[in-house]
Each structure stands twice: as structure tokens, then as C-alpha cells.
Amino acid sequence: MNKTDRLLAIVLELQRNGMQRAEDLAAKFETSIRTIYRDMQALSEAGVPIVGAPGQGYSLLEGYFLPPMSFTVEEAVTLLIGLHFVEREFDDDYQAKAYAARGKIEAILPGTTRREAERVRDAFRLLTGKMSEGNGRREEMLKLLRRAILDQRRVRFNYKKPGLDVRVRKVDPYGIVYIGGTWVLVAFCHLRQALRHFRMSRIRDLELLVEGFRRPPDFTLHSYRPPDDRSVLIKLLIHHRAADKVKESDYFYIEELEDGQDGLHVTLRVRRPEEVLHWILGWGSDAVVLSPESLRQRVREEAEKIIKRY
Template sequence: MNKSDRMLAVVLELQRRDVVKAEDLANLFETSVRTIYRDIQALSEAGVPIVGTPGTGYSLMEGYFLPPISFTVEEAVTLLIGTDFIEQRFDHDYRVKAQAARSKIEAILPENVRNETARVSKSMRLLPSDKRIAPTKETEHLGTIRKAILDQRKISFHYTKRHADSNGQRHSARTVAPYGLALVQGSWMLVAHCDLRQSIRHFRLSRMTELIDSEDRFELPSHFNLREYAPPDDRNLQVRLRFNDDIADKVKESNYHYMESMTEQPDGLHAILRVRRQEELLSWVLGWGADVTVLEPESLRNRIREEAENMLKRY
């Protein structure tokens, strides 16, 4: 980043945040604190009203706002692709906002940039997966949950687990304080504090039914930050599989979320997966048919054998 670009970025960062330290700016732009001091001085001499408080940091004088700036072709394409993503993955309200944002972005672009952006955009396309073509439970619930998060109101719903618990139950009624939403492996996940379990839990929107917005309020814990939140990893069961060479490429392309590592060996593709329990990947392993061999654990080998025998009895 050259000096002019960095100085502009400094102003944008000051405009975005109330107060920022020189050390933080130096880390952000990968330069020295002394360089940031020189940039601040140059900006002040150019008329940008920057206020510096020793021990606190820098801020822009209240009321100052950087006038609109132009976009490069690459920046414009990035923003337009972002609106495509919002249209495909978010609820109706945000789809409408994304369409409006695209129109505004295209309207303010200079003609030469707009033409070049259109040419570049034609060479790229963001395709949804098959299950996203039609409206799903996820998009139906997304708007309600998003508003509940912003208004800090609890929600209630019936939830269906993928696997039964120790009591053989898969269905339960939940009331939760919604903390945030995350798009994981193409599916929306709610991170929330569950009243039933009295701890943070994760819920797939596609497994929710009878969702209602409660009048009960909650207060988001001051220490919780969704961007920094990392759920505890309790996948303690290691599974080793061997795939025939004929399907090795398909396995690699599957991007299976339980996959830990893959190595090519003379006898095929060896893969290591970690799960909470073997039922989580039983269907996935069976889907590869005779082209996969379970190396360990023995309990999963036996389970696969039992399923194969049951299938044989049906045919």
C-alpha cells in the first residue's frame, strides 16, 4: 500500500471508529508507529480535523465526514458480487436491500468503470446449491431471528436433532436468547443461550419448527463477541477410512466438514475424521458403497457390516 492509499485508509478507519490508537493503525496497515505519526501530521496539515489525546488515541472532530470516493473496477465487482451473495443467502428484507444497494453502486460509477465492471461481472457467476433454489425453512426463519437478535428478545421453537439423545429423544421445545447467526457449510446456524440447557448451544435453522418471537427480553453478555467466539471442540472419536483411487478426487471435492486430513497411499486415499459419535458419519460412509473401507474404529466397521446385511435382507 502506497502512502496516498494508506492515508486515505487511515481517515476511513478514523471515520469508522470513535477512537483508535496509533499502535492499532500500525498493526492494521503493517507499518511502523512512526509512519502513522507522520501520516496523521500530513493529514492534519491537509485540513483533516484529527484530534489526538495522549494515552487514548486519535479521533475525527465531530461532524467531519469524508465525501464519497470512487471505486476501482475490482472494488466495484467485489461489492456487486457481495449483493448477489446477500440475495441468495439472506431473508426477503435483505434481498430487497441488496437489490437497492446494487442499483445505487451502479448509478454512482463513472461510465468507463461501470462498463468495465459489467464486462468483468459477466465472466463470474455465484451459483446457489440445488437446495437453495426454492425457499427453505432457513430463509423463512432468518428474518424473524435476525430481528430478535437486534431487539434482544428471546425466541421459542421446536427443534429436531439429527440423532437421538441418550434417552432416545430427537424432538424438544426450546426457548433461547439468540446471540448471533453464522453461515456454516452452506447452512445457517443460530448461536444462542438455551434456557433448557443453561449454556450456549447451536441450532440449525432448517431443523426448527413453530418458531415464535417472545416478548421476553435478554441482555447480551458484555464479554460475548460472535467474531471471536469459538465453540468447544468435543469431537473425540477418530475415524480412519481408505478410499479407492477411482473416487479419490470426488472425496477431496466433497469438502466434508468432519475431515481432518487426507493422504495418498499406494493402496488408496487415506482419510482421518473426527466426530462426536459414529452415527454422525454413518450415512456419508455408506454413500461411498464398496469404494470405502473403515480401518478404525472396529465398532464402526461392525456397524457398517450390520447396515450392509440389513440392506441385503431388503433386496
């Protein structure tokens, strides 16, 4: 990174995150603390209102905002694709804001950059579930959950897992995550007295309550990593003719793949064997469960039921 780019990046960092120590800036931009000192001096001489607090770091004078800047073609395309995703997947409030933001970005792009950005963007297409019948309900749910999260208000809903009875859940919503095409609510569950994840497709009769809650001050959604309690290992043997398809499936529970003379050896890591039963059955005779024996028995039982139906 050259000096000009680094100076701009420093201003953006201070504008975005507030007070920053010289040591932290030096580590972030992979330079020396002395260079950061010189950069701060250069920014001050250029008219940027840098405020230095001994023992604390540097910040921008309150109210200062970096004036509009230009975008490269790649940066413009990245922003436009991101806004297109918001237009497709978020509730109508954010759809309208994304549409307005896209118009502003396109308006400030120079003609040549805008035309090149359009050409590059035409090479990408974002396919989502926008045309599905349940999207109206999903958008309403997103809007209500967003309000509950920002206002820190509890919600109540009926939750139905496959094969289990409906449970009423009262939760403190901490955030919403988009994982592999699925919206997931991260919330403190009062029934389980712990953080839990709820697929929005399984939520029914969502209700915003009057009760408030306090999110833990040390919780941030972007740094949150759920504990991995998948402790059961399942060993499979996949026939050669299905090996490539299994590799391409990018199945969440796959822990290890190893090619062998007798086929593809697959290790799955799960909480309960039942979680992958239908995936295994989906490969028909091309998949053989090696262990555990209890899952081998379940597959045999399901195969017998299938034979009886035919």
C-alpha cells in the first residue's frame, strides 16, 4: 500500500471506528509506529482535523466527514452486487433504501466507469428465492425481528423442528444471520436458558412482546462463534460412480474425504446420526454406512419400509 492509499485508509478507519492507537494502526497497515506518526502529521497539514490524546490515540474532530470519493470499477461492482442482494433478500424497508443507495452510487460514477461497471455486472447474476410463495411472510418476519433487535424487545413464537412437536419459545433476539440461503435467528432462549439458533422457516406465529431485555455488553454478532457440539463421527463408503457428486455437494456435515481403491471414504461429524439419515438414503445403493452400527440398523429399517411401500 502506497502512502496516499494508506492516508485515505487511516481517515476511513478513524471515521468508522473512532479512537485508534498508533500501535493498532501500525499493526493494521503493516508499518512502523514512527510512520504512523508521520502520517498523522501529513493529514493534519492537509487540513484533516486529527485529534491526538496522550495515552489514548488518535481520532477525528467530531462532525468531520470525509467528502465523496471515487470508486474503481471493481469497487463499484462490489457495492452494486451487494445492494442487489439486499433488494432481493431483505424486507421492503431495506429494499427501498438499497434501491435509493444504488441510484446515488450510479449517479456519482463517471460515465466511463459506470458503463464499465455495468458491463462487468452483466457477467454476474444473483439467483435467490425471491419468487417463492413464502417470501411475503419472511419479509414481514424480518421486519418484526429487526425492530425487536434494535429496540431490545422479547419475541414469542411457535417453533417446529422436523419430527418433533411444536414448542412455544420466548427469546431475546440478538441478531439475524444469513447462512447458505437460510435466515437464522440468534437469540437467548428462556426455555433452554442459553443461546440458540432458530431457522426462520420453522418459526410460526411470531409476536413482538412489550417486555424488554438487555443484550450482554460483550456480545457482538460479527465476532460470535457458536460452540460446535457435533461429537458423533459417521463413516461412509461411497461408490466410485457417485464420488464426484458427493464432493461437489459441499455437505455441511462432511469432516473428511479420502479416495480409496474401494471408493470414496467419507467422515461426517454430527450431533445425532438422525440428522444425516435422509442425506445418506438419498445416495441409494451408492452409499454404505460403515459405522456406527446403530445407524447401519436405521438404514436397514428404512430400506425395508421402502420395499414394503413398493
